[in-house]
Amino acid sequence: MSKAIIVSEYGSSEVLSHQERDIREPSANEIRIRNTAIGVNYHDVYVRSGLYKTLTLPGIPGCEASGIVEKIGDNVQGFAIGERVTFCTREYGAYATHINISHDKVIKIPYFLSDELVATNFLRAMTVEMLMNRITLVDSSKTILVTAASGGVGRLLCQWATAMDVKVIGSVGSQEKIEDTKLNGCIETFVSSDEKFSNKVLDVTNGKGVDIVFDSVGNDTFESSLSSLAHCGYLINFGQSSGPVQPVLMSTLAEKSLSISRPILFHYFGNRKNYENMAASVFKAFEDEIIKVSEFTPFDLKNASNAHDTLESRKGGGSIYLVP
Numbered sequence: 001m002s003k004a005i006i007v008s009e010y011g012s013s014e015v016l017s018h019q020e021r022d023i024r025e026p027s028a029n030e031i032r033i034r035n036t037a038i039g040v041n042y043h044d045v046y047v048r049s050g051l052y053k054t055l056t057l058p059g060i061p062g063c064e065a066s067g068i069v070e071k072i073g074d075n076v077q078g079f080a081i082g083e084r085v086t087f088c089t090r091e092y093g094a095y096a097t098h099i100n101i102s103h104d105k106v107i108k109i110p111y112f113l114s115d116e117l118v119a120t121n122f123l124r125a126m127t128v129e130m131l132m133n134r135i136t137l138v139d140s141s142k143t144i145l146v147t148a149a150s151g152g153v154g155r156l157l158c159q160w161a162t163a164m165d166v167k168v169i170g171s172v173g174s175q176e177k178i179e180d181t182k183l184n185g186c187i188e189t190f191v192s193s194d195e196k197f198s199n200k201v202l203d204v205t206n207g208k209g210v211d212i213v214f215d216s217v218g219n220d221t222f223e224s225s226l227s228s229l230a231h232c233g234y235l236i237n238f239g240q241s242s243g244p245v246q247p248v249l250m251s252t253l254a255e256k257s258l259s260i261s262r263p264i265l266f267h268y269f270g271n272r273k274n275y276e277n278m279a280a281s282v283f284k285a286f287e288d289e290i291i292k293v294s295e296f297t298p299f300d301l302k303n304a305s306n307a308h309d310t311l312e313s314r315k316g317g318g319s320i321y322l323v324p
């Protein structure tokens, strides 16, 4: 018998229901993992609320967890019972004590990383790897703007970019988060709701604007992100924590020859080799302390609704995980 969080209808965090369920044997290509720490991401909030209709209801949400290999399907090679592993999946099912998952999603956790760190920050760090290496050239000649710079993805992105000698400007939702962004490498940080926000960004870039904006806030920051860009600048919108972005006219981009992209991590995994390469790059970045995380906030699996409430109250910062 296993326990899981089931979503039967879209809605507020109260629809996350803790239930017992039978779990079948793993198929020939699957591994059964006993989860030890389950990551909580904004994606899970979109799935729960119905903004993304990508989970078949009733269903178990959750895209990532750390755990122990408990059973191995007949066709699976290269894994052993008892090994510490993690996974990222868009097929969901992580909010549970156990999961049967295709072996090609499973990655071994290196000895130097804890289950908590991987559960809270593997998917986020993979996102940063994608943003830094796979969309447009980010190098030391560039000045970038990172919105939600003290959020979970934001802080890793600031750290990674700073380590590459990129000049990083941050934006946050409130004054008290500014100090944290300085610790993560931002040379300047502004509150995103400040009506002079874009002017301040222009001031600190000698009137030029930034080369790239990494915007995960979406609706509330999109316009100021566009205004903060230099000529031929690149807006990478990878999230919508404040709501979806409204349609954009091509003529708006023509004003400064701007480019926009809207990347989704799962599309960048491609084949198993690529997924492994991205994971290796992330683990190396943790080992070399290019990226660092130190705070973890556990919630009992049965209290997943509290975990979602905390995330939605802007207090996540890549720390929240569920304990099965």
Ligand SMILES: NC(=O)c1ccc[n+]([C@@H]2O[C@H](COP(=O)([O-])OP(=O)(O)OC[C@H]3O[C@@H](n4cnc5c(N)ncnc54)[C@H](OP(=O)(O)O)[C@@H]3O)[C@@H](O)[C@H]2O)c1
Pocket: 041, 042, 043, 123, 124, 127, 148, 149, 150, 151, 152, 153, 154, 171, 172, 173, 174, 177, 216, 217, 220, 238, 239, 240, 241, 242, 243, 263, 264, 265, 266, 311, 312, 313, 314, 315, 316, 317, 318
């Ligand atoms: N494209 C992809 O493949 C991909 C992958 C991973 C994550 N994401 C997206 O990236 C975004 C950030 O993820 P994360 O893990 O860094 O989340 P997080 O740790 O919870 O941080 C989100 C931050 O967004 C800001 N925010 C602004 N308006 C908000 C609102 N109305 N409600 C809540 N937060 C708001 C808050 O910072 P302030 O208080 O400073 O404004 C908050 O701390 C999410 O939208 C997520 O879905 C996308």
